[in-house]
Amino acid sequence: MIVAIVSLFVILWWIFKSDLRKVQLAWNFPGPKALPIFGNGLELVNKTTLEFVQIIHGYIKSHGKFLRIWIGNELVTIFMEPKDVQQILTDVKLITKANEYKYLEPWLKTGLLTSTNQKWMLRRKALTPAFHFQILDLFIEVFDKQSSVLIEKLKVHDGKGPFNAFPVVALAALDVICETAMGVSLNTQNGSESQYVKNVNELADIVHRRSYDIIERSETLFKFTKTYKRQQHLVSELHKFTDSVISSRRDELKNKKISNSLSNDDESFGKKKKALLDLLLETKIDGKYLTDDDIREEIDTFMFEGHDTTASALAFTLYNIAKHEDIQGKCYEEVQNILGSDGRFNIKTLNEMTYLDLVCKESLRLYPSVPIFGRTVPEEMKVCGRLLPKNTSILIVPYFMARDSTIWDKPEEFIPERFAGAKDSDDSNIFGYVPFSGGYRNCIGQKFAMYEIKTTISKIILNYKIKLEKNFKPQDSLELVIKSKNGIMIQIESRN
Ligand code: HEM
Structure with a gap:
């Protein structure tokens, strides 16, 4: 009997030891009152992301710019100070x-987004040249071509009152990434019904829901749900598609x-x-x-x-x-001056659009x-002066x-000029602005994205x-990704 009690005690101790250490370390961290076992979970679980974020915002208001919450026995910390964010994002x-x-x-x-340690480091080093300026210059042709299609598609709304611009630009962005990542034109802007696109969207919804659904969060319970079966089907279809694109390429x-070597053609594939x-x-x-498996995970990552x-x-x-x-007017003038009547979109002209750059940054x-x-903290370690489990x-x-x-300053106001003159190297507040993250795992596609946004927006305002x-x-x-529940309702009027 005594042996059984001692064994039970040892097992429980082994199970709860790490939780006790967590509780001990987090005891004095500021944060909302938490219940045993559930933590703050009852308040947070099964909320939409918006509700979740609103609750967290409330916690930040009452507890400050560093706080902890408990979701069951998961310890979650939130850091808001730019200097803390800098330390975190630049800690290897x-x-x-x-x-x-x-x-x-x-x-x-x-792939690059989800991997870690050695695998991530080797991949990041190997993939960085794919986002070099010379390569981006080639992609700008695709941005230009797809935004011309977008301009055509927008004609149906010309002078016709408000419409939701979100789904319209989303198709343009999708056509761009399909063509630049896989070399495949899905032509979704022209209304081709793409099963691939439907599958991507449905899978993204499942992933999003899992982060706040109490059943679907658990790997074990998730396997018993219908959503799991649906996920398996969607994943298999998406992988089949990427695999076929890779093998035909x-x-x-x-x-x-073979034909180059036979014809002694010296225009290499590289060009x-x-x-x-x-x-x-x-x-x-x-x-x-x-x-092919390595390549598929990276292509799927770029697509997502x-x-x-x-x-x-x-x-x-x-x-x-x-x-x-007024800001739109200034952008129009700038773009008009740079492109004139027959200017071309390329790295040089896009770099000259400095005001538009500030506008995109501020947005x-x-x-x-x-x-x-x-x-995730990989081992007990000091982070920004606090020992985290x-x-x-x-x-x-x-x-x-x-x-x-x-x-x-005036944080809720749209003031593009706040970025004027700020150089990446000397801005002490640089980690207060992290839409592309920062440090080691910053967005590898940042420049790609900025050129794409600038090409598309400038083409729209020119027209x-x-x-x-x-x-x-x-x-x-x-x-x-941030969306708008009621869309983005705008009206357009042709400049010609
Ligand atoms: C406005 C557009 C974009 C924004 C705001 C953005 C933002 C971000 C952010 C915040 C991260 C870090 C995520 C994290 O730490 O969990 C990230 C990572 C990443 N982004 Fe972007 N992104 C954009 C466009 C793109 C594009 C166009 C591509 C590819 C063509 C891309 C590829 C990636 C990849 C591969 C990573 C993972 C990098 C790594 O961990 O090494 N992104 N992005």
């Missing part, structure tokens, strides 16, 4: 993503190489690179080419990370310039496409930081005057 020990990113793994496996390149996929097919790590983010940035930038017609400050992102989640919330009056629907205000919906 803190490159592992938060637990919620695991919901993406059935689809993205461990491989075949194309093989044939091209014709058009898609990120082509670069991945040439990438070697430790002297070995990437396998490079589509909704840019769509949201485009939609909210349109909202902001529609709301501030991303107030409406960061990725409103919240996170890390192993597996603590760290959340960084650019959406709240943008609205903090200790970081920004149309944009106005806001009377009294329209977006209802921010903080999902994996």
Whole structure:
């Protein structure tokens, strides 16, 4: 009997030891009162992301810019001070993503967004050249072509009253990423019903829901749900699609190489690179080419990370310039001066659009496409002067930081000039602005995204005057990517 009691005690002790250590370390951290076992979970679980974020905002208001919450026995910390954010994002020990990113793994496996440690470091080094300026210059042709299609599509709304611009620009962003990542034209702007696109959207919804659904959060319980079966089906369809694109591209390149060597044609494949996929097919790590599985996880990652983010940035930038017609006027003048009647979009002309650059930056400050992102603490360690237990989640919330009056003067106002003259190297507040994250795991597609946004917005304002629907205000919906529940309602009028 005594042996049984002692054994039970030892087992319980073994189970709760790490939790006790967590509680001990987090005891004095500021945060809302938490219940035993549930923590703050009863208040937070089964909420939409918007409700979740509103509750967290309330906690920040009452407890300050560092706080902890408990979701069951999961310890979650939130850091809002730019100097803390800087320390976290530039600490090489803190490159592992938060637990919620695991919901993406059935689809993205461990590509650049979700991988960690050695795998991530090698991949990041190998993929960085794919975003070099020379390559981006080639992609600008695609941005230009797809925004011309968008201008045509917008004609149906010319002078016809308010419409929701979000889904319209989302299709343009989707066509851009399909063509630049895979070299495939899905032509969604022209109404081609793409099963691939439907599958991507449905899967993104499942991933988003899992982060707040009490059943679907658990790997074990999730397997018993209908959603799990649906997820398996969607993942298999999406992988089939990417696999077929990879293998047909491989075949194309093989044939091209053979015909080049037969005809002694010295125009190498290198000069014709058009898609990120082509670069991945040439990438070697430790002297070995990437396998098809390696390539698929990276292409799927680009498709996921490079589509909704840019769509949201485009939609909210349109909202902001529609709301501030004087700012729109200045952008129009700048773009008109630079492109004139026959100017071309390229890196040089886009870099000259300095005012438009400030406008896009300011829009991303107030409406960061990725409103919240996170890390996991890999071992008990000091972070920003506090000893955090192993597996603590760290959340960084650019959406709240943008609205903090200790970081920004008149934070709720749209003032592009606040970025004028700020150089990346000398801005002491640089980590107060993290829509593309920062430090080691910053967005590899940042420049790609900025050129795409600038091309699309400048093309729209060259062709149309944009106005806001009377009294329209977006209802921010903080999902994996920020959206607006009531759309982005604008009106357009042709300039010709
Ligand atoms: C306005 C558009 C975009 C915004 C605001 C944005 C924002 C971000 C943020 C905040 C992260 C860090 C996420 C985290 O730490 O969990 C990130 C990572 C990433 N982004 Fe973007 N992104 C944009 C567009 C793109 C595009 C167009 C691509 C690809 C073509 C891309 C590819 C990636 C990848 C691969 C990562 C993971 C990088 C790593 O961990 O090494 N993003 N992005």
